[in-house]
Amino acid sequence: MKAPVVIWGLGQMGGAFAHALLYAGHPVHPVTRATDPAEVAAAVPEPALCLLAVGENDLADVVPRVPEAWRGRLGLLQNELLPGVYRGLGIEDPTVAVVWFEKKKTVPITPVQSTPIGGPAAALLVSALEGLGVPAHQVQRDALRDELVKKNLYILTANATALSREVAEDVTMEQLLRAHRPLVEGVARDALTIQASLTGEALPDSLLKELYETFLADPHHRARGRSAPARLARALAYADEQGLDVPALRAL
Ligand SMILES: NC(=O)c1ccc[n+]([C@@H]2O[C@H](COP(=O)([O-])OP(=O)(O)OC[C@H]3O[C@@H](n4cnc5c(N)ncnc54)[C@H](OP(=O)(O)O)[C@@H]3O)[C@@H](O)[C@H]2O)c1
Known part of the structure; x- marks a missing residue:
């Protein structure tokens, strides 16, 4: 069994990443507004990644609610991110996907160019996206x-x-x-x-x-x-x- 992944927010991006990760064989545990994150954390204390797939405006509300067990395993994909933004939220070494594909409600995933991904779970996400035919590549944290x-x-x-x-x-x-x-x-x-x-x-x-x-x-x-x-x-x-x-x- 491949490592489990938590996805917080199941909108367009959360859904696209869930699809890619499930297709690659990773159990995916969703956190929606109706979910108690502490309950999921008790069942999945060591996910390979907790991907925060909420929008820009919700990120600052969600981060303080992330259970302690997942704090060192966070992934981000929002537009408007910079290292200063996530460090300002107390996130030191996240996995970051600089998403260069589009996913809209009635439109399938449409790549613009390859998505660079850096941080601890970068290889896992690159491999999952590529499995779905979405171009992605790994970059060093300092890039x-x-x-x-x-x-x-x-x-x-x-x-x-x-x-x-x-x-x-x-x-x-x-x-x-x-x-x-x-x-x-x-x-x-x-x-x-x-x-x-x-x-x-x-x-x-x-x-x-x-x-x-x-x-x-x-x-x-x-x-x-x-x-x-x-x-x-x-x-x-x-x-x-x-x-x-x-x-x-x-x-x-
Ligand atoms: N879609 C794209 O093509 C695309 C491309 C590149 C980057 N991005 C970036 O990806 C991020 C997400 O975009 P998206 O298009 O996936 O937006 P979206 O479809 O609106 O999805 C966001 C999801 O997060 C959920 N959410 C918000 N607060 C939550 C909370 N406290 N607990 C649980 N779930 C919560 C929302 O639930 P509700 O529906 O209940 O509000 C929604 O399902 C944005 O920062 C966007 O800029 C998107």
Whole structure:
């Protein structure tokens, strides 16, 4: 029998990872809102991983409720993560999946590019995703920050630009880049300013070139996403708090 895994939150991502892990032969123990985590922890005190598959807004509420036995075994997959974010929540050495596939309610898993995964249970998750035909690869822990920055730039730039009044609601990544390039470039620069502030380091402009190439990796991908307004609001709130100059984001 392969090592058991706990998945906390069975939405789109939790469901996709549960599918991959079950297919790979791992018993999967779900924690939903109706579950008592302490009861599951009593039955599964040493899972290979406790993957927190809740959204950005729920993470800070869930982390303090994680049973002691699972604290050193946490996995994360949220957009907007950075090492400073999870260390701020008291999580020191998590397994982190920088998810580059999309899973929506009525749409199967759609990879944009290979998903980098680092941390103690990285090999297990990579192998499970690959078993389902979802490209993934293992990265060292110290590469996670750069991988997270790239994903954060992509998701904020795509989601926020697609909220502009100038842009059609169902715009694809390719249409966004080809028809609204100056808008995309302004928002991407502001997103880079925010990431530089969050990481406390200057970040190279080469990340922007790479970002535009990624837009074309999955050209038909819808740019907006249901979390777009909340993501833009969080970015602007952070910029206000830090006094950052983000004119393109403010003009949206
Ligand atoms: N979906 C994607 O394509 C995708 C891609 C990359 C990254 N991500 C990231 O993955 C994260 C999850 O996204 P998602 O699309 O899977 O969202 P989702 O479908 O809304 O799933 C989140 C799940 O967490 C559950 N949950 C929230 N708080 C909980 C709690 N206290 N206890 C137990 N369960 C709880 C929610 O339950 P309720 O339904 O009851 O609220 C929901 O089932 C987000 O940070 C997102 O940015 C998603």
